[in-house]
Amino acid sequence: MRATAVERAMPGLRIAREYRRAWLWPDVRSGVVVTALLIPAGMGYAQVAGLPPVTGLYATIVPLLVYAAFGPSRILVLGPDSALAPIIAAAILPLAGGDADRAVALAGLLAILVGAFMLVGALLRLGLVTDLLSKPVRVGYLNAIAVIVILTQLPALLGFTIERKGPWGNAVAIADAVGAGDVAPLAAAVGVASLATILVLRRVRSPLPGVLVAVVLGMVAVAAWGLEDRLAVVGPLPQGLPAPALGGLRWDDALALLAPAAGIALVAFTDSAVLSRTLAARRGESVSGNAELAGIGLANIGGGLLGGFPVSASSSRTPVADAAGSRTQLTGVVGAALIVVFMLAAPGLTRYLPEPTLAAVVIAAVLTLIDAPAVVALWRMKRVDAALSLLATVGVLVVGVLEGILVAVVLSLLTFVDRSWRPYRARLGRIPGRRGYHDLSRHPGEAVPIPGALVLRFDAPLFFANGGVFADWVRAEVAEAGPEVRTVILAAEPITDVDTTAIDALLELDDSLAAQGIRLVLAEVKGPVKDVLRRYRALGRFEPDRLAPTVGAAVDEVTGTLRGDLGGAPGA
Structure with a gap:
């Protein structure tokens, strides 16, 4: 049952109504x-x-x-x-x-x-x-x-x-x-x-x-x-x-x-x-x-x-x-x-x-x-989080409650920025008989690259701190893949936002690839990201044939197939 406006202002009334x-x-x-x-x-x-x-x-x-x-x-x-x-x-x-x-x-x-x-x-x-x-x-x-x-x-x-x-x-x-x-x-x-x-x-x-x-x-x-x-x-x-x-x-x-x-x-x-x-x-x-x-x-x-x-x-x-x-x-x-x-x-x-x-x-x-088991569990799952927990404890003990909390919050935000600055990146390929596109490094011997194409995934929003990192990574992947690559497909679903600095980096990357005769295709771009590109007047650069609805559709065009051949969204 939804709380009324009066109950939202006075939560005690809702508790009294629901009291057991x-x-x-x-x-x-x-x-x-x-x-x-x-x-x-x-x-x-x-x-x-x-x-x-x-x-x-x-x-x-x-x-x-x-x-x-x-x-x-x-x-x-x-x-x-x-x-x-x-x-x-x-x-x-x-x-x-x-x-x-x-x-x-x-x-x-x-x-x-x-x-x-x-x-x-x-x-x-x-x-x-x-x-x-x-x-x-x-x-x-x-x-x-x-x-x-x-x-x-x-x-x-x-x-x-x-x-x-x-x-x-x-x-x-x-x-x-x-x-x-x-x-x-x-x-x-x-x-x-x-x-x-x-x-x-x-x-x-x-x-x-x-x-x-x-x-x-x-x-x-x-x-x-x-x-x-x-x-x-x-x-x-x-x-x-x-x-x-x-x-x-x-x-x-x-x-x-x-x-x-x-x-x-x-x-x-x-x-x-x-x-x-x-x-x-x-x-x-x-x-x-x-x-x-x-x-x-x-x-x-x-x-x-x-x-x-x-x-x-x-x-x-x-x-x-x-x-x-x-x-x-x-x-x-x-x-x-x-x-x-x-x-x-x-x-x-x-x-x-x-x-x-x-x-x-x-x-x-x-x-x-005192929850020592929680700290141990954090250490097992993600040591950075365990370190943040210990820093919060030490910060509150050393500099005070308010200051210690602020230090821990700032460190948490810096950790988030670091993860966004250097997020997980993957080159994707197919696994025969399995739907989707999968990380080649996590499926060695199973996943195979797409002939003539490079399918890449960057797991973070694009912003001023990582736009250059993103562009340099794509260039490095292209150089490593060799001259047979004529299309780069960016699996853009994880990219939930892009700022003006990152847009500049994206356009410079597009120019650099075009100079090498390589076509950049953006797949599964979210609506809000398209809106930002449109306001920046960058969407015109990417004609509809370079904005694929899915990775599978982009791969179909590169390989000349009529359907996704078990294609779809990027996998693990």
Whole structure:
């Protein structure tokens, strides 16, 4: 059933219409599990951004609800993010001048501007950037994200803190801390036990979610043995509901925040789009980049209007939802609702939630992102793709998520250009008793050349970078074939486009061959290519008798037969 215009604008309506009863428990269960992470992450990143902890909860609740209605991804979990928090602080704190209320208002305005930039991007259809994310890039990105998240969670798992300096810096700092004996035995015991519980229950396919079991056991242990003074815990929740907090703003505040908002929008969308597209592909789903831009943009605007700050997809909480079995956006709705319930009715519940257990939950979830078999498979199929995947991983780890993705995308495009610049080329012939025309080099001893003719195939569009390569190759084949060749037949079906530079090369090749008494025939030229030749006024050069409908027809004319003699389209 086709989606209506309203459902295309609000994908959540379509999900609600198609919702299945079997999805309900996985979504509720995942929402309960993710809530345990949403609360400390929201409060913590709010403090990093220089804002009151409660704003981190507002920046979680509202965007989750808005995205559930307008977001296209069934799995993405939005919320405050570690990559955005320092940028937010740098943008708003100098303007706030130490006034906490003004800082909250500026953060809300910043989120609204971020959302506005994203909506403009959606209208301009800039979401097409996600089409540049090939499978090797996506695999490499997820592998890198898993490593990054694990390195950020290991200190909490083992009971110490480090100054975050990027993946490599974190790895060195963790090794130094472990070597210096900074590991807290109690925290490490709780964290490792929680991680073991999750992994073992996952391994035995327990009907009880390992994440839920680990969280409950951790809270019970802290409460029963009074460990909250000896172990890092989340602590009680602040109270209150999301509400507008945009008082005292001026037009010059908006102007001052435009540049930071544009930067945050770029980082938030790129990171979110890659995560969304990659996880959707793993689940056999597809996500529109433009719809993603609009969904995340509206989520930011909603959060900014109600006391929040800029958010993006979470690379730690989203895998947790995925690993817990989330099926739809209802997971985010359940998470948002539970936060509200806890804030109003049971703010003290999180007092006993151990941070090492939360770290174990995140590590167990992102372990599912690591896909070494996919890299091995890429290596077996095409080593260039495997190298791109590894470069994407290394790039994200070394220079950052956004920069690493851009490097991998650029390398992918360069690889495509290289393949188009030097594509596969073949001289074709017949195999007696078999239809079509076949690559002589792939069928030695079977395929035989066409007497008096040279049938060639160039497997790429003709453009400025390969026009000369194409012409030189044809000349070399003619020279190698010898003087008996009087006709060159180009099997042009793989040539899907031609630019002006390549047309010049083609016409020069035609002149060169004509000077040798050789006739160039183009077979199976596609309509769009003919249109380009016509606009360039080059089609008149090739009269109808030099534009064969099929390779077989061209060969018939050369050999003087009345039919294709098992001829047809070029074969393998």
